[in-house]
Amino acid sequence: MADPRRRKLRYAYGPYAGGPDPLAPPFDIRSAMDQIGRDVMEGSSPRQALQELLRRGLEGRRGLDDLTRQVWERRRDLQRDNRLDGTLQEVRELLQRALDAEREALGNEDSDDARFREMQLDALPNDTGGAVRELNEYDWRSSEARQAYEDIRDLLGREMLDQRFQGMKQALESMGSNATPEGREALERIHEMMSDLNDLLEHHAAGQDTTDEFREFMDKHGEFFPENPQNTDELADLLAARAAAAQRMLNSMSAEQRAELMELSQQAFGDPRLAQQMARLDAQLQGMRPGEDWQGSGRFRGDNPMGMGEATRALEELGQLDNLAEQLSQSYPGARLDDIDLDALTGMLGEQAGVDARTLAQLERELQRQGLFERAADGTLLLSPKALRRLGQSILRDVAEQLSGRNGQRDTRRAGAAGDATGATRPWAFGDTEAWSVPRTLLNAELRKASGDTRKLDVTDVEIVETEQRTRAAVALLVDTSWSMVAEGRWVPMKRTALALHQLISTRFRGDALQLVTFGRHAQSVELGELVGLEGAYAQGTNLHHALLLAGQHLRKNSDATPVVLVVTDGEPTAHLEPDGEAYFDYPPSPHTLRATVAELDKLSGMRAAFTFFVLGDDPRLAVFMDDVARRVGGRVVTPTLDGLGAEVVADYLKRRA
Template structure:
C-alpha cells in the first residue's frame, strides 16, 4: 500500500508531462482569421483612380468591377462574374434544344406504328387491310397523328403500350413544367393519381379566382395546403407566395413556347389534349396560366431564346432552362449595378452560388462586404451637391500609403530604414504635463501610474483613465511655414506626371500633419491661374487643357501664406515641368505668351526676390528634360540661394520629402 502511495505522485507527474502543447505560426494555407479583404489596399487602388481623374464613386465602382487580390487569393470583380454569367447563358443555349419531348413522342409513335403494322401483316383479313389503310392515312404532323389514334383499337399490345406511354409522357412533362418533381412522382401514375392531380388543379384555380376577386383566402389557402401540400415541396406560406412560385414557372413555360417554331408550338398544342388521355388536364393548366398571367403581369411572358445545341430537353427540363436563363438575366442586371441606387447587397448570392458555383458566391459576398465596410468606416462622404467625396479619414489613409512608399524609397536610396518610434518634438526638458489631444510626445509612465493610484485612492474604481496620462515635455522646435507649389498645366497630365505630383503632396501633407504638427503647409496649384487648395481638392482635381504656367501667381499666394506665419521658418517647394509662360496683370487677368514673354519672366523673378527677402528657402523640382527650363531654374536658384533637383517620376515624392526633412534639420 505504501509503495502504491509512493508511486502515485510519479504517475501523476508522468500524466501531466504528456499534456504539453506547442504553439507556432499557422502554416495550413491562408490565415483563416484574416479579413477577407484589405481596406488599405482597396483605398490605395481607389485613391490612384481618383488621382487619375475619376470621381470617388467611379473609383469605387471600378474597384468592384476589377476585383482585388488578398493574401493568396484573387477575388474576382463584377466584370469577371458577369462574364461567367453570360458564358453560362451561352453554354445553355449552345448545347441544348427544346424539342426533346416532341422527339421522344415521335420515337414512341414510330415504335407503336411499326409494332401495329407488323401485327396487322400477320393477319389475313379485310379488317387488317382496312386498319393498314387507316394507318397510312394518318396526318404527317405528330400532333395530328396522335390525336387521330385516340380512338384507334390497337391490335398489338406493344403498340398499345407505346401509345399509352405517349399520353403518360405528355402528362408528366406538362405537370413538370409547373410543379417541381412531378415528372418523377407521376412515373407510374394510375387513373386515381391523375384524378388527384386534376382535383388539385381545380381547387388551385378556384383559390386563385377567389384571390383575384379580392377576397380573403387565408383559410382557403390553409385548407388547400392541408389537402394538396404534397404537390408543393417549397412549402409556400400564403396565397401570394404560392402565386409568385407558380407564376415564375408558368412564365418560363411560356418563354419556352415562344422560343419554339410555330410548327412545334402547334404540335405541342395538339399533343397537350392527349395528356394522360384526358383533355381536362390541358384545359385546367391553360386556365391556371391565364389566371397567373393576370395576377402577375410583371413577369416576363413575352421573352424567349434561341437554342441551337444537340442535346434535346423535355418540356419540364426546357422550362427549367428558361427559368435559369431568367435568373441569369436577373443576375447580370444585378452585377451590372447600372440602375439608380444599386448596391452589391442586391445580388442574389444563393442564386449565384446555385448557378455559377460556391466560389462565385464567395467572391460576390466579399465584394459586398468590402463595399459595406468602406461605407461603414466613413471613407466616403456626401458633398453639398450630393456627389460622393473622399472623407478626411480616407485622405489620411492615402497619405499614410504615399508616405510609406516615400520612406521606403528614401531608405533604399540612403541605406536608411523606417522606424516605428515617434519622433519627439525636441530634447526632453525633464518636466511633464497633462496629455492633450494631438500630442505625440512619449508618456511619463511614473507620473501616469501615480495619477491613476491617487485617483483610485479617492474612490474611483477605474484602473486607468485618459486624465491620468502625462507626457514628457520637450523643448520647442522651430516652426516652418511650407508652401508646396505644384504645376497643374496640361503637360503634367500629358506626360504622366499628374499622379506622382498628387502622391507627393499626399506624402508631404501626411508627414507634416503627423510628425511636424507645428508646421503649416499650403498646397498651391498653378496653371493659367493659381489657387490655394485643400488636400481633398487636389486629390480629386481633374486635368484640363489650358495653356499657361503661371508661377508668378503661385508665388504671390505663397508669399501671402508665409506672411501669415511671421514667426515660422519660410520654405517654398516648387514642382514644375515647364517655364513660366503666364503672369498675373494688375487687373487680375492672366497674361499668356509662348515663348515666355520678358514681362512674365521679370514678374516671376520679382516675386522670387520678394520671398528671398523674407529669408524663404527655395527648392525647385524640375521634371522632364527641357534645356530651357533647366537653364531658367538654375539662374533663379543662384539668384535666391536655392536648390534645383531633377528627380525621376518615381522618385519625386522621395526627393520632396527628403528635401523638407533636410530643411527642417
C-alpha cells in the same frame, strides 16, 4: 498524489505559423483604399473608384466583372449545347414505333378490315400533333403499338406537369402508366389539386382573405410543393416564375413546333382536363404577376434535346442568369451589392462565387461604416478626411521605404537640432530625427522576446527622446496642373507627393503650416481633398507667377515660421496675372511673363524663403530657366524620376527644417 493524466495537459502559446491567419478579415481595407485612392488621383470620382474596385475585386477574390463574365459563359453554354424539341422528338419516335408495330400486325392479317386500317394509317396528317389526335379513337391491333401510343400520352402529361411542379415527373413515373389503377388514382389526385389551386388563386386575385384556404390547400396537397411556400402570394410567385418560363420556352420554338406542341398538349394522359386546367392557371398567373417576363425567348442551337420540363427549367435558369447579370452590373439607379441574390449566384456558379460576392458586399459596407466616404452638399460622394489620412499613411510608408533604400545616403543632422530633451520618450515614427532612448528601446525588445518573438531588434521597439520644438516652418507646395502634367503621366505622382508631404506634416510636424497651391492658367490654394480629386483638364498656361503670389500670402500669414517654397513643374512660365486679375498667356514665354515671375521670386527671396525646384521631364529651355532662377534666389534644382518625386520632396522638406 497528483493525477498523472493532469500532468499531460500542458499547453504552449505562440505566434500562428500555419499559413494565412484564419481569424483575419476576408479583405484588406488598406489595400482597398490604396486602389480607390489611385483611381481618384487619376481622375475618377470616389463613387467611380469604389465601383471600379468592386468590379476588379481584391487579391484572391473575384470582382463583379469576373462574376458577370462567368454568368454570361454559363448562359452561352446552356444555349449552345441544348435544343428545345426533346419532347417532340421523343413523341415522334414513340409514334413511329407504334405505327411500325401496327403495320406489321396488319400485314400478317389477310382481311378487308386490315387493308382499311392500313389506309387509315396512310391518311394520317403529316404533323405529329394531328396524327396523335387522329389516333385517339383508333382500335389498335398490336398490343405493342397500343402501349407505345399510351406512352405518348403519359409522356405528354408528365412533361406538362414537370414544367410547373418540381419532382412531379419522377413521382408519376414511379406510379406507372395512366392505364394502371395506381396511375389513374394519381392522375385524379392531380386533377383535384389543379382545380383547388385555380380556385385558391381566383379567390386571392378577387381580394378575398385566403389564409385559411391556403392552409387547408397545403394540408391537402402540400406533397406537390416541396418548396413549402408560406402563403398564397409566395405560392403565386413560385408558380408564375415557372409559368413565365414555360411561355418563354414556347416563344423560343418555331411556329411549327409551337403549334405541334399545343396540339399534343390536348392529348396529355388522354384527358383534355389537364390542358384546360393549365390554360386556366396560366391566365390567372399572368393577371396576378404581369411583371414576370411572359414575352421573352431564347435561341437554343445545340445537339442535346430537352424535354418540356427540362427546357422550361433551362428558360427559368436563363431568366435567373439575366437577373444575376443585371444585379452584378450595378448599373441601375440605387444599385447596391446587397441586391445580389447570393443563393441564386451560389446555385448557378458554385459556392466560391457566393463567397466572393458576399466579401465584396462586406467590403462596401465596411468602407461606409468606417467613414471613408462622405457626401457633399450636392450629394456627390467624396473621400473623407479619414480616408485621406489612410491614403497618406500608405503613400508616406512607400516614400519612407524609398528613402531608407538609398545607396548608403543619410542625413547628418546636428544633435539637439529639434530642441532640448524633455525627459519623456515615445515610439519612433517616420520623420523623427531625435536621438534614440537606448534603455527604453532595449527594454521593449526584451519584452517582445518574452512573448515568443525571436527577432533581436525590430523598428517597433525603438523609442526616441522627446525634445522641445524650437522652430516651425511655413511650407508652400506649388504643383503644376497644366495639361502636360496629365499628358506625360505626371498627374498621379504629383498628387502622391502632395499627399505624402501633407501626411508627414499633419502627423509629425503639426506646428508647421502647409499650403497647397495648384497652377495652370490660373493658380489657387486648395485643400488636400480638392487636390486629390482634381481632374485633369485641357488648358494652356503655366502661371507660376500667380502661384508665387499665393505662396507669399501664406508665408506672410506665418511670418514667425521658417519660409519654405517647393515648386513641382514640367514647363516654363507661360502665363502671369495682370493687375485686373486676368491671366495673360503666350508661348514661347513672353519677356513680360518672365519678368513678372522673377520679380515675385525676388520678393519671396527677400523674406528669406528657401526654394527648391523639382523639374520633371527633359525640356532644355526649362532646365536653363530653373538653373538661372535657382542661382538668383539661392535655391536648389532637383530632377527626380516620377517614381522618386515624393521621396525627393519629403527628403528636401526634412532637410530644410532640420
